[in-house]
Amino acid sequence: MTADASDDEFEVIPAVDVQNGEVVQLVQGERGTEKTYGDPIEAAERWIDTGAETLHLVDLDGAFEGERANADAIDAVIDAVDVPTQLGGGIRTADDAVDLLERGVDRVILGTAAVENPDIVAEISEEHPDSVVVSLDAKDGEVVVEGWTQGAGVTPVEAAERYAELGAAAILFTNVDVEGQLEGVATDPVEELVEATEIPVIASGGVATLEDVQALEKTGAAAVVVGSALYEGNFTLEEAQAVVAED
Numbered sequence: 001m002t003a004d005a006s007d008d009e010f011e012v013i014p015a016v017d018v019q020n021g022e023v024v025q026l027v028q029g030e031r032g033t034e035k036t037y038g039d040p041i042e043a044a045e046r047w048i049d050t051g052a053e054t055l056h057l058v059d060l061d062g063a064f065e066g067e068r069a070n071a072d073a074i075d076a077v078i079d080a081v082d083v084p085t086q087l088g089g090g091i092r093t094a095d096d097a098v099d100l101l102e103r104g105v106d107r108v109i110l111g112t113a114a115v116e117n118p119d120i121v122a123e124i125s126e127e128h129p130d131s132v133v134v135s136l137d138a139k140d141g142e143v144v145v146e147g148w149t150q151g152a153g154v155t156p157v158e159a160a161e162r163y164a165e166l167g168a169a170a171i172l173f174t175n176v177d178v179e180g181q182l183e184g185v186a187t188d189p190v191e192e193l194v195e196a197t198e199i200p201v202i203a204s205g206g207v208a209t210l211e212d213v214q215a216l217e218k219t220g221a222a223a224v225v226v227g228s229a230l231y232e233g234n235f236t237l238e239e240a241q242a243v244v245a246e247d
Helices: 040-049 060-065 071-080 094-103 112-116 119-127 156-165 187-196 210-218 237-246
Strands: 011-019 022-027 030-036 055-059 085-088 107-110 132-139 142-145 170-175 201-204 223-226
Touching (some): 011 040, 011 060, 011 237, 022 040, 040 055, 040 071, 055 071, 071 085, 094 107, 094 119, 107 112, 107 119, 112 119, 119 132, 132 156, 156 170, 156 187, 170 187, 187 201, 187 210, 210 223
Parallel strands (some): 107 132, 132 170, 170 201
Antiparallel strands (some): 011 022, 022 030
8 A cells, every 4th residue: 555544554665766777776866876776676576575565666767857767667667566556757747647557556756747737636636536646855945856956946835735735645755855865864844744734744765774764653654765774774674664563
């Protein structure tokens, strides 16, 4: 499952970010900082084998270039797995999103497209309810787009309220200030967003320890996306699932 308002269980979602056909993790979203972790299918299957209930897929080249540069690699993952997937990166039109949903993706993640044309959220949701996750990536308290390179002139709270009204199923909130650094999370922005919107918030960015996972759970977020910490072996997916199950 993807984060759902009807389900109170906090979910730990592994990230499979793809660049040039390989799994990578970036530091603060900057190209050139990537560390590679091999084949996307192998990574996806590893997370499923260790208990993942949802996979978070990102076409990083798509996020930067505006078109799905890793479509073949992503499609191969979708074909290979049997758990729900949420996919972002390079989805710029409603037709792109609908094609992916009909292709087998469970939820599409819209960032730049939703900022530039908020009505796209309503357009897709009308045809495919509960299928749009709006990605709000924030740097210094401002939503950023185009692969985290341009400010959008709006705060995450302001944006989230609008997208909830347009039918978004969830908000994916990434704190770019801490993303990929393995130095810990910032919980205040997440908690503020959770309190400001009625739709689920999926947190992302900065998770380094099991304590970080627990801290994000306590904000009231519905789920957390974890990348570098899992790939670097800071903790296992099973350990992360176990600590939130204890709370």
